[in-house]
Structures are given as C-alpha cells and as structure tokens.
Amino acid sequence: MRTLRDGGVAPVAVLLGIQLVSGLMPATTALAVKFLVERLAARGETTLPLLAFGALILLGRLAQTALGPAAYLVTQRIDGARRRQLIRLVTAGATADVLERPATRELVRVARADPEFWAERTPGEGATAQLDLLVRWAGVAVSAVVLTSFAWWLAPFVLVPAVAIRSIWRRQFLEHIQLERDGMVTGIEAEHWKRTAIEWTDGKESRTFGFGSWAVDRSRHHALDMLRPRWLAGTRSVLEQWKIAAVVGVPLVIAFALVVWRADGTGGGVASAAAVLGSGWSILNLLGFTDALDIEGAVPGVRAFARLMAELPGADVGTDELLKSGDKHGGRAPLVRFEGVSFTYPGNGQKVLDGLDLEVRPGELLAIVGLNGAGKTTIIKLLTGLYQPTEGRITVDGIHLADTDIDSWRRRISVVFQDFVQYHLPVFDNIALGYGGVPVTSSLVHAAARDTGLDVIVAGLPDGWHTPLARTRPGGVDLSGGQWQKVVLTRAMYALRQGARLLVLDEPTAHLDVRAEFEVFHGLAALKDRAGMVLISHRLSTVRLADRIVLLDGGRIVESGTHAQLMSAEGLYADLFTTQAERFNQGFNDQLDEEEPV
Numbered sequence: 001m002r003t004l005r006d007g008g009v010a011p012v013a014v015l016l017g018i019q020l021v022s023g024l025m026p027a028t029t030a031l032a033v034k035f036l037v038e039r040l041a042a043r044g045e046t047t048l049p050l051l052a053f054g055a056l057i058l059l060g061r062l063a064q065t066a067l068g069p070a071a072y073l074v075t076q077r078i079d080g081a082r083r084r085q086l087i088r089l090v091t092a093g094a095t096a097d098v099l100e101r102p103a104t105r106e107l108v109r110v111a112r113a114d115p116e117f118w119a120e121r122t123p124g125e126g127a128t129a130q131l132d133l134l135v136r137w138a139g140v141a142v143s144a145v146v147l148t149s150f151a152w153w154l155a156p157f158v159l160v161p162a163v164a165i166r167s168i169w170r171r172q173f174l175e176h177i178q179l180e181r182d183g184m185v186t187g188i189e190a191e192h193w194k195r196t197a198i199e200w201t202d203g204k205e206s207r208t209f210g211f212g213s214w215a216v217d218r219s220r221h222h223a224l225d226m227l228r229p230r231w232l233a234g235t236r237s238v239l240e241q242w243k244i245a246a247v248v249g250v251p252l253v254i255a256f257a258l259v260v261w262r263a264d265g266t267g268g269g270v271a272s273a274a275a276v277l278g279s280g281w282s283i284l285n286l287l288g289f290t291d292a293l294d295i296e297g298a299v300p301g302v303r304a305f306a307r308l309m310a311e312l313p314g315a316d317v318g319t320d321e322l323l324k325s326g327d328k329h330g331g332r333a334p335l336v337r338f339e340g341v342s343f344t345y346p347g348n349g350q351k352v353l354d355g356l357d358l359e360v361r362p363g364e365l366l367a368i369v370g371l372n373g374a375g376k377t378t379i380i381k382l383l384t385g386l387y388q389p390t391e392g393r394i395t396v397d398g399i400h401l402a403d404t405d406i407d408s409w410r411r412r413i414s415v416v417f418q419d420f421v422q423y424h425l426p427v428f429d430n431i432a433l434g435y436g437g438v439p440v441t442s443s444l445v446h447a448a449a450r451d452t453g454l455d456v457i458v459a460g461l462p463d464g465w466h467t468p469l470a471r472t473r474p475g476g477v478d479l480s481g482g483q484w485q486k487v488v489l490t491r492a493m494y495a496l497r498q499g500a501r502l503l504v505l506d507e508p509t510a511h512l513d514v515r516a517e518f519e520v521f522h523g524l525a526a527l528k529d530r531a532g533m534v535l536i537s538h539r540l541s542t543v544r545l546a547d548r549i550v551l552l553d554g555g556r557i558v559e560s561g562t563h564a565q566l567m568s569a570e571g572l573y574a575d576l577f578t579t580q581a582e583r584f585n586q587g588f589n590d591q592l593d594e595e596e597p598v
C-alpha cells in the first residue's frame with residue numbers, strides 16, 4: 001500500500017473513486033431493485049425512479065470502462081518510479097563489490113519491476129490490486145448489511161461459505177505459484193538448452209559440434225521435470241472442486257431457497273427477496289481470488305527492493321529529481337599515488353595486491369605489464385574507486401581517494417575496460433555514453449571518431465551514426481572484435497574531449513591488427529600533454545612507447561623504468577620482451593616488429 005504514494009495523489013484518488021463506484025454497485029443495485037419493485041407493486045410514480053435506476057446502471061458501466069485505464073495509469077506510474085529508484089540505488093553506491101555478490105544480483109533482478117515469468121507481478125500491479133481488494137471488502141460489508149436487514153442469520157450464512165471458497169481457491173492458487181517458482185531453476189536449464197540449439201550466436205557451435213538433437217533431449221528432460229509437479233497439483237485441485245462445491249453450494253442453495261420461500265408473494269416480499277438474492281450473489285462475486293496472484297506475485301519484488309535499500313550503501317533514492325548533470329572538469333591531469341596498497345577480493349582469501357607503491361604522474365604515459373592474473377585490472381578497479389583497498393591508501397593530488405567525491409573523481413577519468421560493454425545501441429550513443437550526465441556534444445563525438453579512425457567504419461554503416469550495434473536490432477549490424485575496440489577507444493576519447501584528464505586503457509588494442517594498433521598508440525602519445533595515461537598491454541612492443549613501464553609481480557612493482565632501462569637491467573621484462581620479439585620474428589603476428597619505427 002505504501003508504494004501507492006508513487007502513483008500520485010490525483011491518479012490514485014481517481015482510481016479509488018472508480019473502484020468504490022464499481023465495488024458498491026452490486027449492493028446499490030440490489031437496493032435500487034428493491035425500491036423499484038416496491039414502487040411498481042404499490043402502483044406509484046415510476047418514471048423518475050426508472051430514470052434514476054438507468055443512471056445508476058450507466059454509472060456502473062462507466063466505472064467498469066474507466067477502471068482498466070485508471071488502474072493502468074497508477075500501475076505504470078508506480079512501476080516507473082520503482083525502476084528509476086532502482087537504477088539510482090544500484091548506481092549510487094560508490095563501490096561495485098556489493099553488486100558482485102550473486103545474492104544481491106538476484107535481489108536486483110527480482111526488484112526490477114519487469115516480471116520474467118507469469119506469476120511475478122510489478123509493485124504497481126500489487127498496489128492497485130491491494131486497493132481494489134480493500135474496496136471489494138467494503139462492497140461486501142455493504143451487501144452484508146442489506147442481507148442482515150432481511151434476516152440476521154443471512155449475512156453469516158452467505159459470508160462464511162464465500163470467505164471459505166476464497167481462502168481455499170487462494171491457497172490452491174498460491175500453491176501453483178510456489179510450484180512455478182520451485183521449477184524456475186529447471187525451467188532456466190530447459191530454456192538455456194533450447195537457446196543453445198536455436199539462437200544464432202550459440203547455434204553456430206551447436207551446428208558445427210553437432211549436438212543439436214542432444215540439446216533438444218536435454219531441453220525436453222528439464223521441461224518435463226519442471227512441468228510434472230504442476231500437472232499433478234493441477235489434477236489434484238480439479239478433482240477437489242466437487243468438495244468445494246458441496247461446502248459452499250449447499251448452504252447457499254438452502255439460504256436462497258429459504259428467502260424465496262419466505263417471500264410472501266406480496267410486492268414487498270418479492271422486492272426484498274430480489275435485493276437479498278442480488279446482494280448474496282454479489283458477495284460471492286466480490287470475494288474472488290485472482291487478486292492473490294497480483295498481490296502475492298508483487299510481494300517478492302517489494303521485499304527485494306526494501307532489502308536492497310537496507311544493504312546497498314550510499315543510496316538516497318527518495319527524491320525524484322533528475323540525475324545531477326556532471327560538472328565539467330578540464331584543467332590539469334591528476335597525480336595519483338598508491339601507497340602501500342594491498343587488496344583481497346571479497347570471499348577470496350588470496351592477496352591480489354600486496355603493499356603496492358605506484359605513482360601515476362600528470363603528462364606521463366605509464367604502462368603496467370605483468371603476467372596473466374598479476375593484478376593489473378585490479379589496479380584499475382581500485383583507481384576508479386570500484387573497490388576500496390583492504391590496506392594502504394590511494395591519493396589524488398594529495399587527497400585520500402576515500403575522502404573525495406567519487407562521482408567528481410570519475411568525471412576526471414576515462415576508462416577502457418578489458419571486458420568493456422557492447423551496448424546494443426546506435427553507434428552514436430555508444431560513444432556518447434562515455435561521458436554521461438552532461439549534454440551530448442555531437443561535434444566532440446565526431447572529433448573523437450576521427451582520433452581513432454572510427455569515422456571510416458561509421459561511413460560504411462547502413463544508417464551511419466544511427467546504426468544500432470547489434471544484429472538483433474532492426475537495421476543493426478554486428479561489428480568485429482577490432483571494430484568494437486575502436487568504438488570503445490572513441491568512447492574514451494570522447495570523455496577526454498569532454499573534460500576527463502586521466503585516460504586508463506586496459507588491453508585496448510588486443511583485437512586490433514598491427515597497423516591499427518600502431519596508429520592508435522601514436523594518436524595516444526600525441527595526447528599526453530592533455531591527460532595522464534595508464535596503459536595495460538601484453539604487447540610489449542607497443543608498451544615500449546611509454547615514458548615509464550612498471551612490471552607487476554606478486555602483488556608489487558618489481559621492475560620500473562623506461563624500455564631501454566628495463567632491457568639493460570636484463571630482468572623479467574627483458575625476458576618477456578625478448579620472447580615476444582622472437583615469436584614475431586618467427587611469424588606470429590601478435591605484436592609490432594621490434595624494428596618498426598616508433
């Protein structure tokens with residue numbers, strides 16, 4: 001009921017009014033019938049009462065017609081507000097570690113107000129159904145008063161079976177929903193196997209590996225596992241319906257028969273009997289059970305949201321103001337220091353970083369190299385404030401990162417993550433997302449595309465900048481790995497042009513061919529005056545362009561210097577570089593030629 005606040009006072013008041021008219025209509029109609037029959041029997045004036053009766057029926061029809069749209073409006077307003085609140089809640093937390101927990105991710109899924117299976121309902125649907133149920137109970141109370149006015153025992157005689165049937169049906173219905181929920185995991189398995197066989201991306205492998213019919217069998221097996229308990233429960237409840245009919249039907253038939261029998265054949269008697277039959281029948285109708293699905297189906301989402309509100313840090317989602325537009329930064333590049341930083345991932349006992357000291361200096365191209373799993377990407381996650389060091393501290397221009405406004409800091413950084421996101425959006429939006437919260441400047445998007453050579457790719461797209469980057473979207477295209485890498489590099493360039501002053505690139509060119517990579521790095525080197533740069537790459541031949549190279553091993557920096565200094569030190573870096581150079585000379589096209597002019 002509390003979520004109704006998000007529906008807005010006026011829409012909820014209108015909905016309540018319409019629901020009241022609908023809910024009280026059966027009892028009112030019954031009373032009107034009684035009044036009309038009495039008038040007819042007494043041969044009194046009937047024109048006005050008939051007109052009033054017609055108006056009442058019309059009002060009832062109008063209310064019925066308006067009910068759907070009014071409920072839809074309130075539902076959508078509540079659900080829209082919930083989606084906005086959830087996005088803010090999830091994006092407001094400074095660090096990403098909480099969201100990495102599977103339990104939290106499940107809470108976010110359930111709280112999303114976007115049902116994924118038939119028994120899930122949105123908070124808006126739950127709230128309007130709850131309101132409707134209250135009004136229906138009010139209608140039942142009025143109908144019960146009408147019955148009592150005829151004979152005191154009639155109200156309980158009709159109400160008790162009606163409430164009994166409601167609770168029995170409701171219980172059976174909820175059991176079915178629970179079975180649905182229990183079968184969800186098996187259902188997901190069945191769905192996964194089905195998709196594996198028929199969807200394009202997965203289907204490529206199912207065809208070449210030849211496991212199509214096996215996937216069909218697995219899918220059918222899981223589907224049957226999921227459906228069997230439901231069939232059993234469904235059959236059981238159908239077989240039980242005669243018991244319900246007996247419990248409910250017999251007293252009702254007796255009550256109604258008594259009323260008809262006691263009606264003395266006079267006009268007044270018939271009128272009262274008509275009113276009683278009408279009210280009694282309306283009680284049965286009003287106490288349906290389908291609201292159980294709308295209300296109970298919405299409860300998990302509402303609870304999940306409340307838990308997220310309690311668990312996710314730093315979220316204030318009560319207000320409905322627009323996202324704050326980010327302040328433009330510009331200015332100079334920051335000096336970042338990692339001072340004795342250690343880090344362990346939550347739930348993982350091993351130290352990834354162990355007393356790391358590192359300086360990222362303004363106007364310098366710093367390269368971080370190291371073997372797989374050395375912790376390079378982890379440094380980026382700490383630098384961007386997605387995680388907090390477990391020991392030590394990170395400072396930005398001398399200020400502890402934990403004490404700075406993290407949003408403001410993130411406006412100063414432009415990052416290309418190794419596992420960047422391929423947004424299924426037009427190419428223009430894919431770039432503009434790189435610096436959110438400020439008005440998009442088309443000229444800067446185009447300029448960034450020229451920096452990376454993306455403009456040439458865009459020129460070849462069917463709808464230019466408006467082309468969606470996913471074949472699943474109408475008119476969309478799938479880009480190659482290298483082309484996507486140009487898109488994300490352009491995204492980062494756009495952020496730089498908008499005002500970011502530290503460019504962080506984690507394996508930004510792994511998919512680029514040698515020539516494209518070479519061009520990109522020369523472009524980057526030219527930007528050094530404008531921004532600090534951190535580059536992570538396994539291709540040491542490009543890393544050698546850096547002003548300073550640090551080698552990460554065992555959670556610490558073990559070697560540091562220019563390419564020439566590290567080579568003459570003949571340590572691990574020199575070893576790795578020599579191995580890569582030899583591979584290239586043997587024909588492995590995974591790096592620039594040692595002798596290529598840089």
Ligand SMILES: Nc1ncnc2c1ncn2[C@@H]1O[C@H](COP(=O)(O)OP(=O)(O)OP(=O)(O)O)[C@@H](O)[C@H]1O
Pocket residue numbers: 100345346348352370371372373374375376377378379418
């Ligand atoms: N979210 C996470 N939870 C737990 N452990 C993680 C998580 N992310 C990374 N790790 C672990 O932390 C270690 C460092 O990972 P990281 O991605 O920083 O290495 P990397 O040097 O970037 O490796 P690569 O060169 O392969 O990209 C690895 O052992 C990895 O398994």
